[in-house]
Amino acid sequence: MPGRRDPGATVSTADAAPSRIAVVGASAAGLSVVEGLRREGYTGSLTLIGEEEHLPYDRPPLSKQLLSGEWDTERVRLRGEEDVAALGLQLRLGSPAVALDTQAREVALADGSLVGYDALVVATGTRARRLPGTESVRGVHVLRTLEDSLALREDLAAGLRLVVVGGGFIGAEAAAVARGLGCEVTLVTDTAEPMGDALGDELGAMLRTVHHEHGVRIETGVLVDRVLTAGGRAAGVRLADGRALTADAVLVGIGALPNIEWLTGSGVPVGNGVECDATLYAGSGVWAAGDVACWLHPRTGEPWRIEHRTNAAEQGLAVARNILAGPEQAAPFDSVPYVWSDQYDLKIQIYGRTRGADEMRVVEGSTAERKLVALYGKNGRTCAAVGINMVRAVRGYRAQVAAAAPLLTGSTA
Known part of the structure; x- marks a missing residue:
């Protein structure tokens, strides 16, 4: 598998003692990396690059407390401005990375600037999958960013008819929140039961009963063919079996894609994320952490990529330690994945x-x-x-x- 380090390869001075470290992704994983480095005594130059203009924030509340209105936007921040300032970072927010030159060890940003590094961490996470052709349709939502959550929250007025496409964590949690706000909710999933992929049919059936008791209509074992529109706004969905479901808004929760396109041509091995060895090292001074990292699990030897909040934080700390240890002394990353969901x-x-x-x-x-x-x-x-x-x-x-x-x-x- 690409990304596995050659044991006989020499390690550059930059790999062994990086004086400049750049982290691409102002995410939970990215924040964990920079905090871990400072905690371990790293005093060199540290740059945190983020596509969004926000300081790092927590994503699990986006489909729960923030969506319901229980929390405001300040509460989803992972750290306050003073805490981030104390880390002594060069913050490059609001200008995403667009290309990487591993020979020159430079990251090109969308604003035309270049950021040099000796060691680089890719923590760019994932983006929500969308139904084709719905990108500009009003009333069609995904739920990945803070803005996504606020936009959906604005639509969720009492009596609104919402169709949720996808019965995973995001879809099931958002359906529960929408019912609590008085919306009429229909959840459509291609699995036999909601969250069936994660829980199996027995626990999925229990969960379906709970949603039914709270007034959610559930259509299982069926795909959505397309979103119906009227006047440029979502008006419902057409199912693969030909039936149409009327709606005022549609939430698409059908998974996520790793943000790796900017690495094209860099030589960094990519596929289902950034392909790393067991220590989260991808070669050429590049490491990865969080949802975008696909690493060889040290016990199974299988490639794993996990989209969980706790995994992002744990991998960030592991990468920080491994950067300072150097690729040849780095420790394999082996933890127990953990995820939670609150519904009703x-x-x-x-x-x-x-x-x-x-x-x-x-x-x-x-x-x-x-x-x-x-x-x-x-x-x-x-x-x-x-x-x-x-x-x-x-x-x-x-x-x-x-x-x-x-x-x-x-x-x-």
Whole structure:
């Protein structure tokens, strides 16, 4: 796989002792990198480049607290202006990176300027997938940026008819928020159950029942063919089976794409993200962290790319330490992925990776109680633990997931 370091390769002086480090992506991962570097005693030049004009902010609240109006925009900031200023950064916000020259070790920005570096971190994250031809249609929303959340929030007036395309985390969370605001909501997913890809059919069916009880209409196992418009604004969707659903607004939550186009021609290996070795190193002085990083997992040898908030922060800190250690002394990145979702009165937590599991066992509680812990296994080994309204109990299974222990029926805590 591209990105795997040649053990016999020599390490440049820039790799061994970088005096200038540039981080592309003013994201949770990017912030974690720069904070980690300063915490580890790095005193060299540190540049943080961001496409958006905002200081780094938290994305999970965009489909929950910010969308509902419970939080304002200041509350989603990860750090205040004084905290960021104390890091001694050269901030280049509002001008995205457009090209990379790994020979000259320079990043070209959209404003025409160049940023030099000795070590570079790519933390550019992902962007929301869109339905073709909907980019300029009023009333069609995605939910990835702060502006996306505010624009959708403005549309979510009581009585508005909303169609949510996609039954993953974003779609299910936004549907719950919209119902709480008094909207008429229809959720359309191509899976058998909402969040079926992440939870499986048994827990997905429980979740569908909860959404039904809160008034969400759910269409499962069907694709959206196109968005219907009237006067340049969304008027509904047409399903692949020919049916039409009327709507005043449409939210598209069908996944995300890694932001790697600006690396074309740079020599940095890309595919499903920036392709790295087990230490998050992509070669040529380039590292990656967060949603955009696709690294070789040290235990499985498989390429992993994880779009979770906690993973971004953990990878950022790991990259900071590995940059200072140098590529030859860098440590493999091996952690237990963690993600959570809040829907109505449910708190859903996932440790590990449920996708690809071939077995699921409810080991505490039950779906009837809507309070449970479920273990997921692959080839007889524990690959994930899911908790629903059992925050403390599910945490006890993290070690079992980390060790890929035999799939058992009790906690190892």
